[in-house]
Amino acid sequence: MSTPSALTAATGSAAAPTLGPAPAVVAERLGKVYRTGAGEVVALHDVDLTVHAGEFVSLIGPSGCGKSTLMRLVADLEQPSAGALRVFGRDAEQARRAQDYGIAFQQAGLLPWRTVRGNVELPLELTREPRRARAARADELLDLVGLREFAGHHPHQLSGGMQQRVAIARSLARSPSLLLMDEPFGALDEMTRERMQSELLRIRERTQAAVIFVTHSIPEAVYLSDRVVIMSPRPGRVRQIVPVTLGAAGERSEGLREDAAFYDRVSAVREALHGAAVAARGMDVR
Ligand SMILES: Nc1ncnc2c1ncn2[C@@H]1O[C@H](COP(=O)(O)OP(=O)(O)OP(=O)(O)O)[C@@H](O)[C@H]1O
Numbered sequence: 001m002s003t004p005s006a007l008t009a010a011t012g013s014a015a016a017p018t019l020g021p022a023p024a025v026v027a028e029r030l031g032k033v034y035r036t037g038a039g040e041v042v043a044l045h046d047v048d049l050t051v052h053a054g055e056f057v058s059l060i061g062p063s064g065c066g067k068s069t070l071m072r073l074v075a076d077l078e079q080p081s082a083g084a085l086r087v088f089g090r091d092a093e094q095a096r097r098a099q100d101y102g103i104a105f106q107q108a109g110l111l112p113w114r115t116v117r118g119n120v121e122l123p124l125e126l127t128r129e130p131r132r133a134r135a136a137r138a139d140e141l142l143d144l145v146g147l148r149e150f151a152g153h154h155p156h157q158l159s160g161g162m163q164q165r166v167a168i169a170r171s172l173a174r175s176p177s178l179l180l181m182d183e184p185f186g187a188l189d190e191m192t193r194e195r196m197q198s199e200l201l202r203i204r205e206r207t208q209a210a211v212i213f214v215t216h217s218i219p220e221a222v223y224l225s226d227r228v229v230i231m232s233p234r235p236g237r238v239r240q241i242v243p244v245t246l247g248a249a250g251e252r253s254e255g256l257r258e259d260a261a262f263y264d265r266v267s268a269v270r271e272a273l274h275g276a277a278v279a280a281r282g283m284d285v286r
Pocket of ligand 1: 036065070234
């Protein structure tokens with residue numbers, strides 16, 4: 001069950017006066033039911049969430065609670081069964097056509113027959129960007145993720161972390177105002193993962209894009225986010241939203257991971273997650 005205060009915090013800005021840029025994402029009473037041969041699966045029910053322009057929000061919750069489904073709805077890869085969804089004030093299909101967002105999911109999803117440069121340039125080719133502009137943009141992005149010298153390599157010649165960096169560079173090709181990242185670091189070892197998190201903070205500081213980030217790691221969510229959204233077990237709802245308040249992306253250094261304020265936020269998210277699980281078990285006992 002969602003707490004009223006969490007929902008108020010989550011949706012408050014949906015009704016706020018339209019000052020400043022439109023929120024990156026507004027979901028109102030969003031629902032998704034999958035219909036399969038074996039019956040119906042209610043993946044999301046009454047999800048209310050606002051992600052502000054430039055904000056970093058992580059989604060965390062038990063396996064199967066609908067995190068990826070929510071991302072797929074925002075990306076217009078699935079259609080909602082109920083409720084409303086706006087991406088920068090447009091519906092999800094318009095936002096996809098306007099290329100308001102970039103996507104980086106767990107599998108880097110690179111085309112193996114293309115070079116690193118070819119992969120990064122792909123979104124620009126699809127929109128028929130002139131060759132020279134494409135090359136210049138790819139150079140810029142490969143610099144940003146520290147892979148310029150690997151431009152001519154193919155994905156299989158790179159480590160997992162490097163492949164993810166290529167995927168992130170590609171997701172930034174059209175300078176999106178929103179990045180959708182579904183467990184992008186899930187398959188990486190701990191050291192590489194921490195390095196990638198720091199890089200993502202740096203990239204975010206440079207691009208000022210809003211980010212919706214799915215993860216199973218509480219410390220990762222806290223280290224990266226402005227707010228952590230805790231979802232309840234299926235059918236997924238927003239159970240609670242934990243503000244992180246550890247400073248801007250550019251102010252978060254490696255040392256923060258040892259900071260008492262960091263541990264405090266990690267505990268707050270852990271308790272909220274635990275509360276969501278207990279509440280769900282309570283609901284099941286009927
Ligand atoms: N295409 C589909 N058809 C039928 N059911 C689906 C489909 N995609 C997802 N589901 C179901 O919807 C529910 C939510 O799935 P989803 O992948 O969104 O969860 P998740 O929170 O991202 O899980 P995880 O943390 O394990 O990645 C699950 O019960 C899943 O089995």
